[in-house]
Amino acid sequence: FPSHDRRRVVPILRPLNVKFQIIMSIARRTGWYFISSISSPLLSFLTLPVYTTRLGPEQYGVFALGSSLAAVVSATAGSVSTLSLPVELNRYKGDDRRRYLGAVLLLAFLAAVLSSLVVFTGYSAAAAAFNLELLGDRATFLSIAGALFASAWAVSVEIMTIEGRAKNFATTTIIQTVVGAIFVCIALFVFNDTNNALFWGFFGAGASGVCSLMISLSDCFSFGHLRRWMPVAARGGFAAVLVSLTENIKTAVERSYVGLMVGAYQLGLLAHGQSYKSYSMALTNSVSRSLTPTALCEARDIQPGFRVTLQLWVPVQVMVVGITLVFALVGRELIGVLTHGKFVDATPFAIGMMLTLLLQTMAKPQTALMLARGQGHIYAYLHTGAIVVAIVWLFAAVPMLGIWGAISSFALQTLVHRLTVIWFANRIYRLPFTDFWVIGGFVLTCLCIAADNKFALCFASRFCLVGILGFLLIWRTRKY
Numbered sequence: 502f503p504s505h506d507r508r509r510v511v512p513i514l515r516p517l518n519v520k521f522q523i524i525m526s527i528a529r530r531t532g533w534y535f536i537s538s539i540s541s542p543l544l545s546f547l548t549l550p551v552y553t554t555r556l557g558p559e560q561y562g563v564f565a566l567g568s569s570l571a572a573v574v575s576a577t578a579g580s581v582s583t584l585s586l587p588v589e590l591n592r593y594k595g596d597d598r599r600r601y602l603g604a605v606l607l608l609a610f611l612a613a614v615l616s617s618l619v620v621f622t623g624y625s626a627a628a629a630a631f632n633l634e635l636l637g638d639r640a641t642f643l644s645i646a647g648a649l650f651a652s653a654w655a656v657s658v659e660i661m662t663i664e665g666r667a668k669n670f671a672t673t674t675i676i677q678t679v680v681g682a683i684f685v686c687i688a689l690f691v692f693n694d695t696n697n698a699l700f701w702g703f704f705g706a707g708a709s710g711v712c713s714l715m716i717s718l719s720d721c722f723s724f725g726h727l728r729r730w731m732p733v734a735a736r737g738g739f740a741a742v743l744v745s746l747t748e749n750i751k752t753a754v755e756r757s758y759v760g761l762m763v764g765a766y767q768l769g770l771l772a773h774g775q776s777y778k779s780y781s782m783a784l785t786n787s788v789s790r791s792l793t794p795t796a797l798c799e800a801r802d803i804q805p806g807f808r809v810t811l812q813l814w815v816p817v818q819v820m821v822v823g824i825t826l827v828f829a830l831v832g833r834e835l836i837g838v839l840t841h842g843k844f845v846d847a848t849p850f851a852i853g854m855m856l857t858l859l860l861q862t863m864a865k866p867q868t869a870l871m872l873a874r875g876q877g878h879i880y881a882y883l884h885t886g887a888i889v890v891a892i893v894w895l896f897a898a899v900p901m902l903g904i905w906g907a908i909s910s911f912a913l914q915t916l917v918h919r920l921t922v923i924w925f926a927n928r929i930y931r932l933p934f935t936d937f938w939v940i941g942g943f944v945l946t947c948l949c950i951a952a953d954n955k956f957a958l959c960f961a962s963r964f965c966l967v968g969i970l971g972f973l974l975i976w977r978t979r980k981y
Contacts, residue, residue: 536675537670538783538786538787539787541675541677545780546839549840550838550841552689553839556689556695557769558770558844558846559769560769561769562764562766562769562771563636563765564640564700565769565772566636566760566765567643567700568644569755569756570620570648570753571644571651571703572749572752574613574617574645574648574652576655576748576749577613577616577652578609578610578612578616579609579652579655579745581608581735582609582659582734586660599721599723600722600723600724600726600729601733601734602660602718602722603723604730605722606722607724608734609655610652613648613653614649620753621641621645624636628761631761637696639696640700643701643704644700646704646707650707650708650711651710654673657714657717660718673709673713673717676713677707677710680709681702684702684704685701743885747884747888748884748888751892751914754892754895755892755907756768758895759904763899767904770844770850771850771904771907773840773847774853777854777855778858781821781855789817789865793869795809796866796869797869799866800869800872801874804930805866805930807866807869807932810865816978818859818939821855821859821862822974823971823974824855825852825856825942825946826942826945826970826971827967828851830953830966830967831960831964831967836851853905856942856943859942860916863919863923866926866935867926868880868926871922871925871926871929876929880922883918883925886917887913887917891910891917894913895907898910945970
């Protein structure tokens with residue numbers, strides 16, 4: 502532009518440039534989060550055939566129990582300042598900011614130590630009462646140490662998320678997965694410690710997270726004037742801890758109860774079936790996190806239609822349906838190849854857990870509507886109530902149904918939560934029902950299982966059926 506035109510054009514372009522930079526910053530963060538959410542489950546999936554050369558369902562069952570107990574500890578520590586950090590972190594600078602972060606880390610450490618004493622003492626008492634001790638001394642020690650390490654990492658994740666350090670988060674997550682795999686392989690193939698190999702991997706992953714915390718935040722915190730800063734760090738901590746404990750205690754109680762009632766072998770099959778759900782959730786969660794700002798924005802409209810949200814979310818539901826059909830038709834062969842035939846009996850459990858994941862994709866617009874209209878606390882209470890219902894059903898169903906009692910408790914929890922969310926959201930603004938693919942997925946899965954049982958389809962026929970159904974699913978969702 503000529504100089505006299507440049508003076509008029511530059512003020513117009515400057516806001517566009519700022520907006521472009523913001524969009525690119527969000528895109529970069531989203532990309533890093535997507536990489537971390539995909540790469541870690543992928544690495545875990547690739548190492549599965551290596552681990553299962555030495556490990557079987559019993560070892561995985563014991564580890565599922567120990568890791569669930571450790572998750573209660575890390576979740577408690579990580580949630581103590583969950584509500585305080587988004588409000589307070591960006592308000593302070595210099596020494597005040599460092600002292601505030603120091604108080605946050607110290608509070609998390611104290612919560613981790615206290616909760617680890619309560620959780621593992623309670624488990625030891627319950628195991629002694631049932632006269633069945635699944636965790637050995639070394640496994641217990643590694644679980645406690647790994648839980649304390651994971652607690653520090655849980656706090657650093659909150660800090661990194663608020664500060665937008667997506668690259669640091671993604672890099673550390675990948676490093677943790679790699680270090681954990683190295684520790685497991687050393688324990689298996691060097692020291693032949695099959696009973697504790699997975700616990701060594703958990704320990705190594707947690708230790709690498711602490712190292713990342715010390716490197717990335719070493720100059721960002723200090724311990725001083727704790728009488729002033731500890732109450733600031735603990736603001737809202739009770740409510741956050743209550744919600745976190747409800748979810749994680751349910752998992753720990755479920756695995757402890759199932760392990761005590763049916764044994765470590767059956768618990769290992771259940772945990773293996775859950776792992777495929779976790780791998781699939783990595784895909785759904787990456788889309789869900791990226792979609793949340795858009796869904797919340799559409800929820801604030803006077804007459805929300807969630808057009809963009811549904812265009813992006815319905816294909817996610819179809820993807821979950823497709824994965825579920827794969828397990829329903831060729832799951833036994835797939836799991837057999839991945840685990841050297843040791844976990845083939847987990848195939849029905851994998852199908853059941855994938856169906857619970859399909860239920861979890863329900864009520865996406867209704868959830869955004871409640872959160873955007875200031876009803877997030879009601880959403881949390883509905884979630885807590887659903888967990889309580891599921892725990893009651895768990896204790897009643899497992900003695901009768903075994904593993905299927907635990908799976909049905911997952912399904913009941915998800916269904917009660919999603920249906921109550923739909924009911925409450927309709928009181929705010931009535932939205933049309935959009936989760937037809939959830940119903941269709943259940944129907945298709947049942948039909949495929951029934952056809953296989955009725956006609957005893959060979960592998961080639963089932964494989965061709967997977968291809969045909971996959972093509973039809975893609976064709977039906979092309980408009981999205």
